[in-house]
Amino acid sequence: MQDRHGSDRQGQSHKPPQNGRRAQDLARRLIGMDGRSYPSYKQLHGTHELGDLAVAIDHVQSDPYAPPSRVCVLVDAEDAALPQDLLETADDRIAVGDFLTRRFAAQLRAAGADRDIRIDEPGQQVLARSSVLLAPDRVEVRFEVALPAAGRRIKGRAAARILTELLPEVARAALFHGEFDAPTRDALRAHVVLLRDQEHLRASLRERGLIAFVGEGAILPRRSGDSDLPLETRLGAVPFAVPESLRAEFALPSGRTVTGMGIPEGVTVIVGGGYHGKSTLLRAVERGVYPHIAGDGREWVLTRPDAVSIRAEDGRAVTGVDISPFITNLPTGTDTRAFSTTNASGSTSQAANLVEAVEAGASALLIDEDTSATNFMIRDERMRRLIPANREPITPFVDRIRPLYEERGVSTVLVAGGSGAFFDVADHVIALDEYVPRDVTAQARALAADDAGAAAAGGPVFAAAVSRVPARGGLGRGEEQGPDAAGRGAQHRGGRGPAGRGAGGSGRGKGPKPARARGLGQIQYGTETIELGAVVQLVDPSQTEAIARALDVLSRELDGETSLAEALDALERRFDAEGLDWLSPHRGHPGRLARPRRHELLAAVGRYRRLKLAD
Incomplete structure (x- = not known):
């Protein structure tokens, strides 16, 4: 632990300075x-x-x-x-x-x-x-x-x-x-005990073969589209009920036992009529990568921390992503094994988002049909007959979803309201009827057997683990990009102590301005704006600010040999060991920072339009 001036204070008591003023x-x-x-x-x-x-x-x-x-x-x-x-x-x-x-x-x-x-x-x-x-x-x-x-x-x-x-x-x-007072002391203890129980349950999901857990009685709907507060039952919120076939029970360190619905590994499809709660359930599972406070309604909705929401994102920048498992043989001759564009289409953006999620280590993908590119997701039998396979560059996700799980161990939870195409490949199908879930897997399989779809495309999904390597200075900032700008940035911050309390924060000279967040969904990085509005598992502007600071760190440490995965591993280790203060470019108060996941860190790097990769 570092004190306010960078010296080692481990184990010492804080004493106000002798020249402190009363x-x-x-x-x-x-x-x-x-x-x-x-x-x-x-x-x-x-x-x-x-x-x-x-x-x-x-x-x-x-x-x-x-x-x-x-x-x-x-x-x-x-x-x-x-x-x-x-x-x-x-x-x-x-x-x-x-x-x-x-x-x-x-x-x-x-x-x-x-x-x-x-x-x-x-x-x-x-x-x-x-x-x-x-x-x-x-x-x-x-x-x-x-x-x-x-x-x-x-x-x-x-x-x-x-x-x-x-x-x-x-x-x-x-x-x-x-x-x-006594109630406040009890509330503090209950707050800690709840987080202990939540993280114990989350850590148990993998060994139980589950992607997520939704507690019985959970309140999933929110008050409005711009509020994260729970909808009250008197206003129509329906407590979550559990299908018996998917019931799971967890004994927790506090001594309590919770029951709920376990969403298993593999392919789970969530269906139902419009406004019956499909997307609400998926949104709760998306946010379940974080613990929630008591009274939120979702405190027992817990998801593996590496589950990633995937959607189409027209116009995003993509640099060097291998989207060939989904898109190949473009009429332009573009090599999709290292696909780059400053203005991705719906299908290419969703393919890139999916591959980047796998690159960051996702074990589960969370996808809503409503926010997906239709031509990326499915291709019905009539279209397959009209347009020959050798004239269609897109292999739809429905053909890749099984190999993705069987070859890479990546599960999918998918909301589908307008197509039954995924029944053929689903392990489980859950139907929502007025927010009440039912296990309809048997019925869905019977329908799929009566009307068998096209066979899944063959071949491996990913021949090897994805490992992009940015060039030295690959995060250069507009007119100041390149080794010289990166060198100046490293020089002014090189003197900081491990916890960001050293003297290196003074005097930037002519180095590049630090990256900074603009609310939840944007980062100003040099002359570029990195758009993160579609990265829906960002929940706090202070996470975005931490990502902005991390980009400054990456701009100095990417050496042309370190892959993005390795760089993210190093950041994660440092977060675990030192917390967040070390991200600060100045001593003392580090500013408003909250820890982001590696998936959102990679999302920011991948959306930077000037990213350069090593040959």
């Missing part, structure tokens, strides 16, 4: 700034002792309209007195950090301070994020403060109230276990 001193200083020009706030940079906690102001905004100042609260671990039995594993610390972040945000609202002080408040998922650091010696909470102004003049008295009254009050209520 609350009264800080308040007097702020009041004395009243009416001065806004840049005078820069004098606050540093760490200030406020009794039983310290406030570190790591970055002061340049003017009232700039992004707010980055501030941390540091509390001695002994003073926070969090139960040690709730901090035993990495998952425990994620759960406690998530709880403290939510509590800090709630206390800000209760104190009426949430307009001036904002923390990266989580949504319905529990993610590893940078908002709270639980070190052996301290608890560190990171947030932003909009330092008050009248025009471009400092409002010193208002700033003093925020930093020396409201902030310590909120921090003590949110972080000191001794300040928690």
